[in-house]
Amino acid sequence: MRSDLIARCGGLFRAGGLAALALLLTLTAASAERRVALVLGNAQYRHAAPLANPVRDAEAMAERLKKLDFEVVSGFDQTKPQTQATIAQFAKLVRGADIALFFYAGHGLQVSGKNYLLPVDAALEDETSLDFEAVSVDFVLHQMSRQTSIRLVFLGACRDNPLAEVLAKTAGVHGVSSGLAEIPIEKGGAGTLVAFATSPHQLADDRSGGHSPFTSALLKRIGESNVPITEAMNRVASDVLKATAGKQRPWINVSLKTDVVLHKVDLNAPLIVGEASAPQAEGGSGAGNTGAASASGQGDDQLALEVLRQKIPRLASDDPIFFDHPIDFGDPAIDGKSIAQLIKGKPLFSPVEGLDKSVWEDKHCDGCHEWDEVRLCEQAKNFASNDASVLRLQHPLGTRFKVALAKWAQGGCK
Incomplete structure (x- = not known):
């Protein structure tokens, strides 16, 4: 991916000179931080009514993450074997990444405090179905914790889930709920953020058309310039509360040691004003400048800034x-x-x-x-x-x- 970027920008440099070189330096510096994401979205369930938004949510998130320099492994409307293969691909790619990210939209459930995501072929006819038909969230967290520095998890799996009711009634399994259970931060380790579409044990608004309220807010906020992810998630929570008239409150658990900014904008990037705009001292030596301001260099800096402002x-x-x-x-x-x-x-x-x-x-x-x-x-x-x-x-x-x-x-x- 990085080699393709460099090759593309190299062509721009040949065509466009210094400005393209500045772009090359900016982009390659950003890509030096390796980011890998797993994005899954399931809507067309075979043993339950289809959902409105999960695949649209996941596709939009995959595209947004690519623009934020993530290598994205994605799967939409996948069966359990297909999901396992996608997670395996992600597990190989994510090892040693600076930032590992997981986004899921679709049906999920909790059983006795453990969270499971449901592929589209899940039927959940008995208790053993969990092992053979569902995907444990803990399993995904384990895969994304291999030698990674930062782990970001976004779960939109808190929809009203008829399969959870089937499992509870027909199989007699206790502690089954459509709402997901709280994930202790130690599951991901230090350097982890886990965000649910709504509070633990609660159901999220799915709505019809467009995106779910949680994903709509996440798409808007996750790429904001120079905004740490913790602040972005505070804004997501505020947006969702407003969109649902206070009925849905996203839940976030954070253990990040440093600010994580997914869209950094360098305010000191190269200028397009050209070489002639730089102030030149008489005779080219700068010897004519006198005074304390000149001695500190601040006077020259201020002069240069004023020249630019003009x-x-x-x-x-x-x-x-x-x-x-x-x-x-x-x-x-x-x-x-x-x-x-x-x-x-x-x-x-x-x-x-x-x-x-x-x-x-x-x-x-x-x-x-x-x-x-x-x-x-x-x-x-x-x-x-x-x-x-x-x-x-x-x-x-x-x-x-x-x-x-x-x-x-x-x-x-x-």
């Missing part, structure tokens, strides 16, 4: 910026359009300098960047907190769009 383009209007109101950018290509309109349209410039136009001209911005109002606000806050950052790297909608984003964030992303 290159930030101004918008044609000082009116407040709103997400869905037309904006006078001062750029005829985008004037009179709102942020909401522009992120659904086509890019004006290549997202990567030197990239052939045929690759990006027919793409839509929201497809490439998965922009929505919340994710865009996070990006806008970065521009607002560091105004010179709007000059870093080319933007598919131009620098004036980034200036407008910064102003939008300053107004509270309304």
Whole structure:
């Protein structure tokens, strides 16, 4: 995977020069942290009514994790033998990973405090069915704990489960419940986060169409820029509570020694202003600079920052910026359009300098960047907190769009 990335960026470097080299360095540095994920989603059960969202949830999560530099092993609507084969593939790949992640959506149950996930061919006609038809969550945790530094587990298996009722009634098995049991953190060891869609022993809202409330919130929050995973999960919990009118409260157990950030944005990335923008001392030696500020180097730094700020383009209007109101950018290509309109349209410039136009001209911005109002606000806050950052790297909608984003964030992303 890393070699493919380097080869692809190498081609961009030949075509696009220094900016592509900066991209290469950024991407290869990010990929130095090895991330491996197992994603399973089961909906089309043979001995129970099909579920609405699990496969859609799992497919969307698999795609999101790939964009966060995870090597993803996935399985959808799998039988027990197929699930075992998928877990075996994951177990081989995950050994020694920096971050191991497991996401499951589908039916699950607990029996006497132990949690099981159910493949689509599970029937659960008697007590021995658990051994031969179900998958123990502890078994998956064991596989992802082999020489890994960080383990992240997300379980959306708390739906109303008729197979749990069958097992309890026909087999006389005690302690059976659709809701999953709490997983002690020592099961994963130090450096582990376990998140359930709802509290232990409770049922989660599955809803019809789209995604479950838990997965919707997770998809929105897990890739936010420079946000530690613990804070992201706090936001997930808040989103789910709001979406379910307080009826569903995700449960999270954490034992992480350090902050885990899945989407790091370097605010000190290379600038696109060019070599000529760097302030030059008279005679090229800098000998003409005097004073205490020059001695400390802070004066030069401040001067360089002011030079950059002078290159930030101004918008044609000082009116407040709103997400869905037309904006006078001062750029005829985008004037009179709102942020909401522009992120659904086509890019004006290549997202990567030197990239052939045929690759990006027919793409839509929201497809490439998965922009929505919340994710865009996070990006806008970065521009607002560091105004010179709007000059870093080319933007598919131009620098004036980034200036407008910064102003939008300053107004509270309304």
